Every structure is written in C-alpha cells, then in structure tokens.
Amino acid sequence: MAPRRDHPDLLIVGGGPAGGSAAITAASRGLWVVLVERDGSATERPGESLHPGIEPLLGQFGLAGRLGTVVGARHPGVWITWNGSARFEPFGSDAGGAWRGFQVRRTALHGLLLARAAELGAEIRQPARVTGANRSPDGFWDVETDAGALRCRMLVDASGDARWLDRRLSGPLTPRSPRLLARFGHAEGSCPARDEAPALESLPDGWLWTARVGPDRYAWVRLAVGGEPGRETPAAFAALRPSGPSRGADVTWHLAERPAGPGWFLVGDAAARLDPLSSHGVLKAIMSGMMAAHFAAAILQEGAAPEAAEAQYRSWLHGWFEADAERLAGFYRQLGLAEFGPLGSTLSVTPELV
Numbered sequence: 001m002a003p004r005r006d007h008p009d010l011l012i013v014g015g016g017p018a019g020g021s022a023a024i025t026a027a028s029r030g031l032w033v034v035l036v037e038r039d040g041s042a043t044e045r046p047g048e049s050l051h052p053g054i055e056p057l058l059g060q061f062g063l064a065g066r067l068g069t070v071v072g073a074r075h076p077g078v079w080i081t082w083n084g085s086a087r088f089e090p091f092g093s094d095a096g097g098a099w100r101g102f103q104v105r106r107t108a109l110h111g112l113l114l115a116r117a118a119e120l121g122a123e124i125r126q127p128a129r130v131t132g133a134n135r136s137p138d139g140f141w142d143v144e145t146d147a148g149a150l151r152c153r154m155l156v157d158a159s160g161d162a163r164w165l166d167r168r169l170s171g172p173l174t175p176r177s178p179r180l181l182a183r184f185g186h187a188e189g190s191c192p193a194r195d196e197a198p199a200l201e202s203l204p205d206g207w208l209w210t211a212r213v214g215p216d217r218y219a220w221v222r223l224a225v226g227g228e229p230g231r232e233t234p235a236a237f238a239a240l241r242p243s244g245p246s247r248g249a250d251v252t253w254h255l256a257e258r259p260a261g262p263g264w265f266l267v268g269d270a271a272a273r274l275d276p277l278s279s280h281g282v283l284k285a286i287m288s289g290m291m292a293a294h295f296a297a298a299i300l301q302e303g304a305a306p307e308a309a310e311a312q313y314r315s316w317l318h319g320w321f322e323a324d325a326e327r328l329a330g331f332y333r334q335l336g337l338a339e340f341g342p343l344g345s346t347l348s349v350t351p352e353l354v
C-alpha cells in the first residue's frame with residue numbers, strides 16, 4: 001500500500017455494488033480509500049438475479065471462493081414468453097460447461113464486497129451519510145458527513161438513485177425512456193416450476209419476472225410502461241406465502257450527460273440506469289466502479305491527463321448505455337408499445353422520446 005498522506009485519495013459515496021467495486025479496485029491499486037454508506041447492513045434490496053458475467057469479475061476481486069455465502073441459487077438461463085412465443089434462453093457455454101447466472105441476497109453481496117475492500121485497506125464508514133461537499137481552490141474536496149468532516153482528492157458518486165453528487169452538479173435528470181414503474185415482492189414456500197430457472201413473460205403494458213432466489217424463497221418484479229404495475233401476487237406464486245408487503249420503484253432510464261469531471265466520477269445507477277429487463281444493472285455497476293477506480297488511480301498515481309480519462313470513461317459509459325437501450329427498446333416495440341416507436345425503428349435516445 002502507498003505511504004499514508006494527509007488526506008484520503010478517494011471518497012466513495014455509497015456501498016452498493018458500484019461503490020464496493022470501486023473501493024476494492026482503488027484500494028488494490030494502493031489508493032487511500034474511504035467509503036461512506038448511509039444504510040445499516042440489514043437493509044434488504046431488490047435485484048437478486050445476476051448475470052454470469054459477474055463471476056470472473058468477483059474472481060478478480062479475490063472472492064471466487066466466497067460466493068457460496070451469498071448465492072441462494074444458480075440458473076443456466078431464463079424461460080421467456082414474449083408476445084405469444086415461448087423459449088428457453090440459455091446464457092451460453094464454453095469448454096468449462098454452461099454459464100450460470102446467480103440468485104443472491106443483495107445485502108450479503110454488498111457485505112462481501114465491503115469486507116473485501118476493508119481487507120485491502122479501505123476505510124468503511126457505515127452507517128454514515130454524506131451531506132455536503134465543496135471543491136476548494138487547492139483542488140481538494142471538503143466533504144461533510146453525519147459522522148464528521150474530511151478532505152479528499154477525488155470523489156466517486158456511487159449513491160444509486162440518490163445521485164448524490166450528480167444532483168448537485170447537473171440538477172434534475174432528463175429521462176431517456178417513457179415512465180417505467182416497477183412493483184416487486186417476495187414469497188415463501190415451494191414453486192417447482194421456478195426451481196430450474198426464472199421466467200420472464202410479457203404483459204400488454206410491460207412484463208412480469210418470477211424467480212426462485214433461495215431455498216423456499218421466491219421473488220417477483222412487474223413493470224408497467226407509462227402506468228401503474230399491478231400489486232397482486234403473480235398467479236405462479238398463488239400457493240406461496242407473501243413475505244412482507246410489495247414495494248414500488250421508478251426505473252425510468254437515465255444517463256448522466258457528463259459522468260466525470262475535475263476530481264469526480266459517477267458510477268453505477270448514479271451514472272446511468274436502465275430498467276431491470278436489461279439484467280445488467282449489477283454487472284454494469286461493478287464494471288463502472290472498477291473502470292472509474294482505474295482512471296482515478298491513473299490520474300492520481302501516474303499523472304494521466306484528467307481530461308483524457310474523463311473523455312474515455314464517458315465514451316465507454318455512453319457506448320454501452322446506447323447499445324443496451326436499443327436492445328431493450330426492441331423488446332418493448334415487439335409488444336406494440338407505441339412509446340418506444342414502431343417495430344423496426346431505431347431508438348432515438350433523446351428527450352423527444354419522453
């Protein structure tokens with residue numbers, strides 16, 4: 001680890017997958033990292049179905065042998081019933097066999113990432129909330145938290161929907177899709193039809209996702225385009241016991257026009273968000289956290305030009321957003337949802353869509 005300086009190199013706001021991955025990457029590159037997470041470790045979250053592409057990334061973090069502590073189930077693909085046609089879509093395979101996605105407990109995954117960051121020397125302050133930040137003329141950030149003030153050289157906003165820094169820098173978001181609302185809930189018991197793989201089915205105004213996420217535990221997400229998703233337990237889970245009330249989330253797409261600037265990076269959902277149909281939310285959070293931390297290390301340790309690093313990060317982030325957004329819009333067009341344009345058209349990822 002690099003010798004201690006007077007102030008941390010990097011302050012990361014938020015300890016979800018984006019913040020945890022940024023902390024692991026930056027600490028393993030020798031940066032002095034402080035991560036501040038406002039919620040206690042027990043706050044449960046939706047988003048348990050993870051793409052198999054996450055496995056090699058967690059392996060790079062040194063976590064390959066510890067996944068058993070967070071994984072509730074694994075699955076080789078997804079049953080898809082879309083606009084009347086049904087198919088099983090496998091994730092793929094290689095010489096080692098079929099690729100398998102994960103069902104994880106999100107709190108456990110976040111805990112695993114933060115524990116690994118701490119092992120590598122990152123300071124984790126949890127629960128603590130970042131409440132203010134100003135960049136002083138000497139280039140340092142003066143940051144206020146409810147657990148005290150500190151100075152740092154760079155800020156990484158990994159605060160998810162809170163968009164803590166971006167909200168201050170850029171103000172309100174410009175939505176990049178029609179309004180998309182999700183409803184999600186959990187149920188307990190046995191549903192053998194979902195034990196092999198999750199199921200995704202289209203609805204007239206959106207879709208429904210049902211999955212087994214752990215022993216005797218199942219999750220559902222329903223999304224509506226431009227309206228309110230139904231709150232009822234899905235028919236596939238009619239024989240199960242609901243576990244807690246269902247909850248709602250606004251999952252309208254957004255993309256920060258400027259995801260990096262002098263002394264700061266936005267990562268994960270704070271930088272860009274697509275709805276859960278993309279199935280890449282956590283994967284992209286991890287990748288953007290890693291990418292931003294590498295750029296921060298290059299700037300702080302190797303004298304890389306900040307403007308070039310910012311431009312490369314923006315180009316990478318916008319490139320994947322636009323490709324994924326186009327793919328998703330194609331799915332919605334197949335349902336005849338006029339909000340996404342006619343079948344065969346190309347998505348204009350612009351405010352005119354809204």
Ligand SMILES: Cc1cc2nc3c(=O)[nH]c(=O)nc-3n(C[C@H](O)[C@H](O)[C@H](O)COP(=O)(O)OP(=O)(O)OC[C@H]3O[C@@H](n4cnc5c(N)ncnc54)[C@H](O)[C@@H]3O)c2cc1C
Pocket residue numbers: 013014015016017018019036037038039046047048049050051128129130131158159160161162164182183184221249251267268269270276279280281282283285
């Ligand atoms: C209903 C639903 C279902 C989903 N399903 C999936 C799925 O199956 N698979 C998938 O890959 N993705 C899924 N997603 C998307 C996925 O959950 C997100 O893309 C992912 O959590 C983004 O990670 P993040 O680290 O950017 O943000 P988050 O996970 O939201 O973490 C942000 C953290 O910042 C903290 N924070 C905020 N403000 C402050 C502050 N001021 N100070 C300190 N800390 C702060 C928060 O407490 C939080 O812990 C789903 C999303 C929803 C809403």
